[in-house]
Amino acid sequence: MGELLKVDKIKTEFQTDKGPVTSVDEVSFDLKEGETICLVGESGCGKSVTSLSIMHLLDRNGSVTEGSIRFEDKDLAHASEAEMRKIRGNDISMIFQEPMTSLNPVLTIGDQLTEGIRLHMNYSRAEARSYAIEMLKKVGIPRAEGIIDEYPHKLSGGMRQRVMIAMALSCKPKLLIADEPTTALDVTIQAQILKLMKKLRDESNTAIILITHDLGVVAEMADKVAVMYAGQVVEETDVYTLFDNPKHPYTLGLMKSIPHITNPDDMRLNSIPGSVPSARNMPKGCRFYDRCPHAMKRCLAEKPELKPIEDKQAHSIRCFLYEEEEKDYEKKHAEKQHAEKEVSS
Amino acid sequence: MNMPLDQEKPLLQVKHLKKYYPIKKGVISRTVGYVKAVDDVSFDIYPGETMGIVGESGCGKSTTGRSLVRLEDPTAGQVLFQGKDLATVSQKEMRKLRTDLQIIFQDPYSSLNPRKRIGDLLAEPLLAHKLATKAEAEKKVNEIMEIVGLPKQYKNRYPHQFSGGQRQRIGIARALMLRPKLIICDEPVSALDVSIQAQVLNLLKDLQKSLNLTYVFIAHGLGAVKYISDRITVMYLGKVMELATTREIFEHPKHPYTEILLNAYPIPNPHERNRTQMVIEGDVPSPANPPKGCVFHTRCPFAKDICREKAPGLTGKDHLVACHFPIDEGKA
Ligand SMILES: Nc1ncnc2c1ncn2[C@@H]1O[C@H](COP(=O)(O)OP(=O)(O)OP(=O)(O)O)[C@@H](O)[C@H]1O
Ligand SMILES: Nc1ncnc2c1ncn2[C@@H]1O[C@H](COP(=O)(O)OP(=O)(O)OP(=O)(O)O)[C@@H](O)[C@H]1O
Ligand code: SF4
Ligand code: SF4
Ligand SMILES: [Mg+2]
Ligand SMILES: [Mg+2]
Numbered sequence: 001m002g003e004l005l006k007v008d009k010i011k012t013e014f015q016t017d018k019g020p021v022t023s024v025d026e027v028s029f030d031l032k033e034g035e036t037i038c039l040v041g042e043s044g045c046g047k048s049v050t051s052l053s054i055m056h057l058l059d060r061n062g063s064v065t066e067g068s069i070r071f072e073d074k075d076l077a078h079a080s081e082a083e084m085r086k087i088r089g090n091d092i093s094m095i096f097q098e099p100m101t102s103l104n105p106v107l108t109i110g111d112q113l114t115e116g117i118r119l120h121m122n123y124s125r126a127e128a129r130s131y132a133i134e135m136l137k138k139v140g141i142p143r144a145e146g147i148i149d150e151y152p153h154k155l156s157g158g159m160r161q162r163v164m165i166a167m168a169l170s171c172k173p174k175l176l177i178a179d180e181p182t183t184a185l186d187v188t189i190q191a192q193i194l195k196l197m198k199k200l201r202d203e204s205n206t207a208i209i210l211i212t213h214d215l216g217v218v219a220e221m222a223d224k225v226a227v228m229y230a231g232q233v234v235e236e237t238d239v240y241t242l243f244d245n246p247k248h249p250y251t252l253g254l255m256k257s258i259p260h261i262t263n264p265d266d267m268r269l270n271s272i273p274g275s276v277p278s279a280r281n282m283p284k285g286c287r288f289y290d291r292c293p294h295a296m297k298r299c300l301a302e303k304p305e306l307k308p309i310e311d312k313q314a315h316s317i318r319c320f321l322y323e324e325e326e327k328d329y330e331k332k333h334a335e336k337q338h339a340e341k342e343v344s345s
Numbered sequence: 346m347n348m349p350l351d352q353e354k355p356l357l358q359v360k361h362l363k364k365y366y367p368i369k370k371g372v373i374s375r376t377v378g379y380v381k382a383v384d385d386v387s388f389d390i391y392p393g394e395t396m397g398i399v400g401e402s403g404c405g406k407s408t409t410g411r412s413l414v415r416l417e418d419p420t421a422g423q424v425l426f427q428g429k430d431l432a433t434v435s436q437k438e439m440r441k442l443r444t445d446l447q448i449i450f451q452d453p454y455s456s457l458n459p460r461k462r463i464g465d466l467l468a469e470p471l472l473a474h475k476l477a478t479k480a481e482a483e484k485k486v487n488e489i490m491e492i493v494g495l496p497k498q499y500k501n502r503y504p505h506q507f508s509g510g511q512r513q514r515i516g517i518a519r520a521l522m523l524r525p526k527l528i529i530c531d532e533p534v535s536a537l538d539v540s541i542q543a544q545v546l547n548l549l550k551d552l553q554k555s556l557n558l559t560y561v562f563i564a565h566g567l568g569a570v571k572y573i574s575d576r577i578t579v580m581y582l583g584k585v586m587e588l589a590t591t592r593e594i595f596e597h598p599k600h601p602y603t604e605i606l607l608n609a610y611p612i613p614n615p616h617e618r619n620r621t622q623m624v625i626e627g628d629v630p631s632p633a634n635p636p637k638g639c640v641f642h643t644r645c646p647f648a649k650d651i652c653r654e655k656a657p658g659l660t661g662k663d664h665l666v667a668c669h670f671p672i673d674e675g676k677a
Contacts, residue, residue: 042538140626156628186401187565188644191609191624213539216611220618239615257543259568260613261595269572271543275508 004174004207005054006030010067010077012046012053021279023049023062025231028306029224033174034205038218038239041228042276047211050228051177053077054209055094056084071175090120093168095161097180103152103160109136110148113167120171135166139196158189162196169200179211194220215258219243227251230277230287233306237315247309247317249292286320294321354428355389356559357413357527362386362422364408368633380633382408384583385422387659390527395553395560397574397591399567399606401629405583406563410529413561414446415439426527444474447520451532454512457504463515464500470522485522492555493518493548510541517548521556529561534569546572567610571595579603582632582640589664599664599671602641639669 012024024046031037039047052058054069054076069076071092074083088094096102104112113135114128123131129148136144139162152160161181168176178197182190194217201208210221218225222239227248235248246252256270274291283289286299299320306318363386365379383405390396398406411417413424415431424431426442434442450456457466467489468482477485487497493514504512513533520528530549534542546569552558564570570577570591577594579587579602587600598604608623627644630636636643642652651669659667 042540158628186629187609188401188605188625189628190611191622192626194611195622195624214611215539215613219613219615220611222615243613243615254540255613257540258613259543259546259566259572261567261571261607261610262612262614263568263572269543269547271547272540273544275510275541276538 002033004031004033004035004072006068006070007050007054008068008070010050010053010069011065012049012058012062013065014059014062016061018280022282023231023279024053026067026306027226027228027231027233028067029226029233029236031175031207031209033207034201035223036201036208036210036221038222038225039209039211039228040213040215040218040225042213044276045228046231047213047228048179051094051179051209051211055088055092055177056081057088057094089116089173090171091173092175092177093171093173094177094179095164095168095181097183102164105152108149108151109155109163113148113163113170116167117170132166132170135170136163138200139163139166139169140192141166157185158192161185161189161193165193165196165200169204169206172204173206175207175209177209177211180213181210182217183212183214190217197221215255216260227254230282231279232287232318233316234288234318235316236306237311238313241311241313241315245311245315247315247322248319249294249321250288253291253293286318296320353391356392356427357390358423358425358428359386359388359390359409359413360423360425362409362412362424363420364405364412364417365420378633381583381635382632383412383419384635386580386583386585387422388578388585388588390559390561392526392559393553393557394575395562395573397570397577398561398563398580399565399570399577400580400586401606402565403629403632404580405632406580407531409580410448410531410561410563413527413529414443414448416448440474444470444476444523445526446529447523447525447527448529448531449513449516449520449533451535454504454509456516457512457519459504462501462503463495463507466504466515467519467522470519474523476523489518489521492521492552508541509537510544513537513541513545514548517545517552521552524556525558527559527561529563531563532565533562535565542569549573567607579606582630582635584640585659585665585667586641587664587666588659589666593664597664599666599673600668601645601647601672604672639667 007027007029009026009028010024011022011026014021014023027050029037039050041047053064064077067077110129110132113132117123117128117131133144133148136148141147141159141162182193185193212218219239224238225242226233227235229250235251246255253270253272257272259269272291277283277287285301286304289295289299304318304320306316308316309322362383364383365381367376368378368380369375370377386409398409400406408417412419426446464486467486471477471482471485490497495511495514507515534545537545550573553560562570562573574591576590578585579600581602587603594603598607605623605625625644625646630643638654638656639652642648647670657667657669659665
């Protein structure tokens with residue numbers, strides 16, 4: 001698997017009437033062909049802004065001010081609008097939480113589907129139409145030949161999301177960004193859509209950035225996971241390591257606070273005290289400081305960096321605890337060697 | 346867990362409750378049909394228990410909840426609180442009953458008047474019902490704020506100055522002011538961040554114990570419902586599909602829809618991702634035009650001819666199920 005995307009320490013800022021606000025700060029992750037990464041975290045932690053930064057779809061008052069976004073051999077952070085237009089919908093496509101807002105209500109499903117196909121794939125009108133019908137069938141739309149001439153409001157939420165997926169995948173993108181594609185749907189429909197996404201991914205080897213706040217969805221879909229908190233990635237590793245051996249105090253708290261149907265009856269939920277800091281009141285040191293049960297003195301003043309730790313798998317954490325541990329480990333190791341030397345001499 | 350004892354009297358009885366909303370068309374607003382939001386729902390709720398109501402969007406959970414506190418007039422059927430029919434009690438008695446029945450909504454923000462300080466918002470129901478003097482109300486406000494874990498000095502703040510979790514605490518505090526017996530919680534944590542949901546769920550559970558409250562807990566998320574409920578009602582298209590203790594629902598579901606619903610939830614454990622999952626196709630039909638016979642037959646993998654013709658009744662003693670072919674242990 002070749003490396004497809006490398007997001008390196010990007011910072012995204014918005015200019016507001018109350019001054020600049022940093023929404024995403026030092027976000028890094030990478031993705032190989034065919035791989036799925038989940039960005040997970042609470043509301044406002046910067047998941048959508050991260051993906052919109054990659055796509056150059058930020059509101060006009062927002063921009064990526066630091067870092068790089070390497071996609072194949074291009075740096076998207078510095079790509080021109082003309083270059084981006086070629087990439088969007090072709091190499092990278094995106095689906096959103098509420099399909100109704102991203103489908104045009106006055107155009108038929110077919111008009112909207114074939115536009116991209118004709119633009120990026122050089123098909124004739126007739127070819128594009130039969131290809132569009134084929135795509136609709138592929139995503140499980142019944143009566144695709146009829147539905148193609150309907151308007152979006154005639155379809156249910158689950159159907160619209162299928163149309164969005166058909167549209168996003170029609171030009172065989174290398175990367176699909178799905179921003180909470182099932183959050184607005186009922187669970188039985190969510191199960192259908194996740195199953196469909198898995199099937200299409202396996203067939204086409206498309207890499208996926210899947211944004212969600214549901215750890216259940218993460219466990220079903222991800223190869224790797226980046227946990228975000230207050231605009232930063234605080235932990236990144238493969239999905240099995242994340243669930244079997246979570247390390248960051250925020251990740252640990254999150255895992256224990258979810259009521260799950262497999263929990264024993266009388267288990268009390270662990271709750272994380274307090275709430276997420278706002279962009280304007282960001283703590284100076286570690287952003288989780290106020291809520292962290294392990295906070296130390298240095299966490300108040302110093303900013304922890306996202307650093308790889310010793311683990312069986314690649315595993316990075318933004319927390320001083322593990323640096324301390326490492327230092328402790330090194331110190332103890334040195335002491336031990338020293339002691340051993342003394343004994344042997 | 347509070348198991349209803351046979352001799353114990355229910356606090357609330359719901360009997361054949363129906364709520365149909367007319368669908369109007371044209372300039373003269375002719376009624377062309379009805380949305381059958383709640384269609385013949387019955388259950389009893391016992392003192393101190395939590396009845397969970399689950400089901401997919403539009404199945405009638407909120408309409409049921411609102412009918413229980415008479416924010417809706419039922420189209421048919423009865424709601425009895427401590428044996429009294431809410432539809433026929435006198436105005437005066439209803440005013441008294443209103444203090445016993447409270448509701449907490451999903452969106453803590455829209456349910457609070459943005460121009461009022463929290464202290465006033467909380468005192469309001471007491472003063473409106475003339476249940477306390479200003480000084481007494483103030484004392485009570487302090488008390489309740491302490492109970493729900495809000496610092497007293499926040500009394501002078503406005504709703505927008507609170508976080509989502511804090512606002513939901515305010516919503517809970519407001520419901521508690523009149524010392525109700527029954528609280529309908531309509532998706533009280535759905536709008537909150539995961540790390541905050543646990544705070545509110547724990548608070549609700551603690552309050553139930555210390556204040557001897559009875560809850561109806563409405564939610565999408567099965568995890569939260571399981572955490573807090575003693576019994577669970579599963580609804581589909583305005584009807585009750587299954588009603589049993591939480592343990593029975595999770596360990597021995599009898600209705601195909603319950604089984605499928607439980608199965609559809611993603612499990613937060615990647616080692617389970619290759620389990621065989623029962624995924625049903627199709628969408629929930631419109632409640633304006635529900636299928637004949639069993640309302641679930643259009644999506645049910647076990648549907649037979651009779652299901653398309655005859656609606657199954659809700660049967661059973663403690664574990665109620667509405668299905669011609671309930672799942673039995675041996676078969677499943
Ligand atoms: N156009 C904008 N101007 C100013 N701030 C913005 C703008 N767009 C987003 N933000 C801020 O950036 C931060 C991150 O927002 P983002 O939408 O990425 O969160 P999210 O993780 O996707 O949350 P959710 O789970 O609620 O979708 C938020 O604090 C948000 O208010
Ligand atoms: N005031 C109303 N007028 C007309 N139809 C209504 C009204 N209120 C609810 N309905 C309809 O009644 C049905 C049941 O709605 P209800 O809000 O009770 O569902 P719900 O189970 O609470 O759904 P959700 O999980 O989305 O909150 C829906 O089809 C809804 O559109
Ligand atoms: S750096 Fe300190 S405050 Fe931050 S998560 Fe680690 S221990 Fe907690
Ligand atoms: S009555 Fe028939 S269609 Fe309805 S749930 Fe039972 S088996 Fe399925
Ligand atoms: Mg978002
Ligand atoms: Mg509702």
